[in-house]
Amino acid sequence: MNLLITGVTIADPNSQFNQKTCDVRVEQGKITAIGNNLKPANKEEVFDGTGAILSPGFFDLNCSIGDPGFETKEDIETATRAAMSGGFTGLAVLPHTKPVVHSKGEVAYIINKAKGNLVDVLPVGAVSHDLEGKELAEMYDMQQSGAVAFSDGSKPITDDGFMSRALQYVKGFNGLMMVHPENKSIAGKSQINESKTSVLLGMKGVPALAEEMHISRDIFLATYHDAPLHISNITTAGSVALIKRAKKDGVKISCDVAAHYLVFTEELLNDFDSNYKVKPPLRGKSDTKALLNGLKDGTIDAVCSQHRPQEIEFKAVEFEIASYGIIALQTVLPLLIKAGLDAGQIAEKLSINPRKLLNLPVPVIAENAEANFTVYHPAKEWEYNTANNQSKSANSPLLNKKLTGKVQLVYNNKQLQAYG
CATH class of the missing domain: 3.20.20.140 (Metal-dependent hydrolases)
Structure with a gap:
């Protein structure tokens, strides 16, 4: 899955792009480009990251x-x-x-x-x-x-x-x-x-x-x-x-x-x-x-x-x-x-x-790095309810409550999952 995320703010203390607003391109599981005004390529999914954070x-x-x-x-x-x-x-x-x-x-x-x-x-x-x-x-x-x-x-x-x-x-x-x-x-x-x-x-x-x-x-x-x-x-x-x-x-x-x-x-x-x-x-x-x-x-x-x-x-x-x-x-x-x-x-x-x-590899938001990241909007409100609860169980006091901070994308192991 090839992906272009535009206008997203990077939050990664180990990255040279930390706290910068950039476009991020992912091809075949790798981050291939980070910069500004990257042009969409053929057969590339584009996600508008305005206001969102991209984190490992x-x-x-x-x-x-x-x-x-x-x-x-x-x-x-x-x-x-x-x-x-x-x-x-x-x-x-x-x-x-x-x-x-x-x-x-x-x-x-x-x-x-x-x-x-x-x-x-x-x-x-x-x-x-x-x-x-x-x-x-x-x-x-x-x-x-x-x-x-x-x-x-x-x-x-x-x-x-x-x-x-x-x-x-x-x-x-x-x-x-x-x-x-x-x-x-x-x-x-x-x-x-x-x-x-x-x-x-x-x-x-x-x-x-x-x-x-x-x-x-x-x-x-x-x-x-x-x-x-x-x-x-x-x-x-x-x-x-x-x-x-x-x-x-x-x-x-x-x-x-x-x-x-x-x-x-x-x-x-x-x-x-x-x-x-x-x-x-x-x-x-x-x-x-x-x-x-x-x-x-x-x-x-x-x-x-x-x-x-x-x-x-x-x-x-x-x-x-x-x-x-x-x-x-x-x-x-x-x-x-x-x-x-x-x-x-x-x-x-x-x-x-x-x-x-745990002595595990730490993902870094950098060019040529394996893509393992989360994109979330820190100000977006959503309701946690039985329809979007993904667990088999329902023992949360936050069910049917409005929450602030919404995950929009996750990417790892060459797989992408997007949320509305």
Whole structure:
């Protein structure tokens, strides 16, 4: 598919055309020309990019799909359709499937099933067999088969000795562990943030301490082993402060935050809407402010979707028994725009840094480069509804709401997808 995009503003800190308004030509999967007043060629599709941003394709570090085993929640086909609609050209998919992705067989299954897709689907292998936190999974074999990192998904690794051995093992072959920070003995069965809101709602709260103690432990272990470690889904001001200090001390630590924690706060739970039930829980306004500051000063390396599809019978129930999670692939961009991130910050946190963390090639908007990009209009309004929801599931509090920030084109693997 040959394509000419006219009058688009490029947002790519690694490109010599960063922040410039240009025409961009793509032929046979490569960017062949970037300039002004490029003339349309024969059999070339032309897209008017006036007012739009062209960024390296978005990449998600933290996506859950149901394939294999839970395809009624989401399968690879629907997940990649949702990803494209949200501007993502790459997904790192978590291992909490059935069977768990804890050997090279499951890794190969995902890679083979996702072949030929516009969206790169890259498996994250489990740290522990069956996510039980007791026996190390076949991490080296999984890496050799294509796993890009290792995680027990939304399950924290509670055993300190096991965590220490896992870090030591992964360091031996330059792997990366991504961990969910939760001290379960302190969090208990609580489901919302510990605060005035939890008191008013009459529910036992999860203190910020449960997240921060777990991160403190992991910082000590990463320091002891001099091993890289990635903290997924941070949500508190204290977590930002801990990681900032650790980075200053030279610890090889990185972290991400899901887009909804930058906009949603615990006050949204006053109506007990289970679509706002996430793990970790939504926090307070001071935490949201600290997370935004952490993104801007470089403490937080990346933004992710934390996409967690759930069937309606697991969400349309009382809050206390509802499952955790939000479908989020199609709404990350509007939330980042609402949070106040500019085009350069979005490219850095959603396109460049996620791939750097996984040692993947980073797309660059440059002549003769492989075309892997997203075009979006930051001011265009659209309604997210059941007609354009590409996920199999519908557990989003943003459905039937007007959002600002619309993906218009995605291009990768010599394939183009356009949206009206």
